Amino acid sequence: MPSDELVALKTKAEQRNRANRICVCTAASCQSVGADRVHKAFEAEVNKSQREEQVEVRAVGCMGLCSAGPLVRIENDETAVLYRNVTEQDASALAQSIGRAPVERLICPTDVPFFTRQHKIVLANCGQIHPERIEDYVAVGGYEALYRAITEMTPGEVLADVKASGLRGRGGAGYPTGLKWQTVAKSPDPVKYVVCNADEGDPGAFMDRSVLESDPHRVLEGMAIAAYAVGANLGYVYVRAEYPLAISRLRLAIRQAKAANLLGQNVAGTRFEFSVDIRLGAGAFVCGEETALLLSIEGRRGQPRPRPPYPAERGLFGRATLINNVETYANIATIVDRGGASYASIGTERSKGTKVFALAGQVKNTGLIEVPMGISLREIVEDMGGGVPAGGRIKAVQTGGPSGGCIPNEHLDMPVDYDSLQQVGSIMGSGGMIVMDESSNMVEVARYFMEFSMSESCGKCVPCRVGTYQMHQILSRMLSGCAGPGDLSMLEELTRAVGETSLCGLGQSAPNPIKSTLRYYRSEYEEALRKSRPSMPLAEEGVR
Amino acid sequence: MTSPTRVVTLRIDDREVSAREDETILQVARDNEIFIPTLCCLEGLSTWGACRLCLVEVSGSNKLLAACATRVAQDLEVKTNTPRILAYRRTILELLFSERNHVCSVCVANGECELQNLAQRCGVDHIRVSYRYPELSLDLSNDLFRLDPNRCILCTRCVRVCDEIEGAHTWDVMGRGIDCQVITDLKAPWGESKSCTSCGKCVHVCPTGALSQRGTAIAEVHHHRDFLPYLTQMRGERD
């Protein structure tokens, strides 16, 4: 028995449906190169030719290949053609091509590995549906998993599915999601919270932003299912204020879901109640750390505190709190929909499902991809990414941002999963992937990330506050040719000390970029030392 | 339905000790006169866990844990003095000395300083990282007390005592990372603070020479000899 709410929304979507659709990507990256103007030009074009009854101009979310934006897809129920680098001037020619031959010069081929190797779960609707229309989401099966969960399943059954799926947290650490949910579910606390971590502070990462901009209801549905499973009635999404489009779309989505009776009291006529509120972060990387994030929601200074107690036990306002990443929640509806076992058939033994990566740096195709766990790094960067633009050699691939490491070319054939990445000295992280060619100086790379960690350190604990400064100082000395003979061993000692003694994950993982570059490119450090004269003055940029 | 607190036994540095299960490793170690260095922790204030000097090794965890923030458990094996821990303690102390300007010989807290004492006890006689030499100025606006940020180690004892015990919340931390500083009110001069009650609690809990009473430093003594002619004159008139 489908719910009346969902049937009504589906009908609404069907009534709007037109034979032809012009889908214009209006997510942030395409917007920055004029997608809004392109969208308006298409609307004007269709309006002028009075074809509103046959053609819908639809603003959609990220289509993935952001480096070729603005992207436009012209489709009907049988075929779809993708166009790249579309400008306002192209609108008329493209609109007129409907029902005729496509415009060859703008075609973006979709039978290439960048598209064909993807496995879309989290991004399934991105670039397909209008992110600002709940009926579009419902038309593709949205909110059915939530409805089924609250009407046909016990919280325990939902939990069992999530456990069986093998899903691990996508926010960085890869903690088993089912286990976390179970801990919160078991807590006797009468008041519990569900929190979504959308702080996404890693430089170069934009997976969570794209999901929120392109398919916000998927995240809300995941949170609602989680709330049902653990017994919570109130949720918060903590989004960084630098994501205005994601915030406004999320706000709208919450309003729509409330109006459609899919959030709030008596969801879809059941006894289940769940409301969601948004809290904005002021762009401090450390506020992505869960204990700091919760303090920030409470309106206090965002600083980590020692764990235990973990948030699952004592979190927001001292209550049992479930905190997961955007992408983690975005997987939930599919897991409930298809069953945990089906989800677990994707991926490797210990890393199930898919992972979204933001591919950037020295590769031809940059943008957002979703791949099955276990795919090789080489397939991602060479086949899908297309390798280094001028045909150069890939020197290293950086994953995990300031908390991760550089994986050298000789390891490119390794599978991408939590454990393999850790073995080679990096981490899965939240999904940033930066390709570097031979022109990269690895000491420079290490200093770049250390500069980030140093300026994002909250300053609470001594090893991170002063240690990141000292490591940055040594790297700066090496790069400006004034390092002393003891600097390399001191640097190594500091990487160990800061990594092992810092209070939170920021300090604990801040030395990783240095550790991994020392492991694979030690000669570049030694070279810097050889060229050094301790009497040289430190270059200005290194001084603070 | 409060259950009675259980008593557990554990081992610290191969010594069998017993403890209430709600005690921290640090409390139990202190009861048994086992030395664990601390700077941010102070009995009576909330746990902060930030100086990281109290880190210990604990069985069943490859992470080092802060003794001040970790509860005991039955059969726990705690080690407080492995080579790894002793080395990290020294490094952390070195980092603290490098961060600000610590010149003990001219410091008001010379001989009364917890940082200096720990350095001596942990064998820090020189530091291997470079000094930052930040330029920081004293806050001398308060008639009774003085803040010298050159000696501050950002332990936040002052912040916590003023908030949790005095209830004034005059102190807080401003900035982040290496730029952090303790401030009064919204960085008003201490003497102009509207919230400070002049209770002096912050001065007494400060582990270093960062907070002190006026009139105690070198060349701070003031003699008011002009009272004498006045006094004798007044007394003479009486006679």
Ligand SMILES: Cc1cc2nc3c(=O)[nH]c(=O)nc-3n(C[C@H](O)[C@H](O)[C@H](O)COP(=O)(O)O)c2cc1C
């Ligand atoms: C310095 C730091 C920054 C973090 N930033 C984020 C972030 O931006 N987004 C996120 O989801 N998790 C972030 N995390 C991880 C969170 O603390 C937490 O583990 C995560 O939100 C849990 O969700 P998950 O289990 O779904 O991954 C960060 C952790 C640290 C230490």
Ligand code: SF4
């Ligand atoms: S490790 Fe760094 S960010 Fe984390 S609490 Fe310590 S100072 Fe703050």
Ligand code: SF4
């Ligand atoms: S003297 Fe002022 S600042 Fe210090 S604890 Fe008392 S009220 Fe707070």
Ligand code: SF4
């Ligand atoms: S002023 Fe003293 S008590 Fe306050 S943070 Fe600095 S060292 Fe600690």
Ligand code: FES
């Ligand atoms: S933002 Fe348009 S394709 Fe990614």
Ligand code: FES
């Ligand atoms: S005394 Fe435990 S961290 Fe400072």
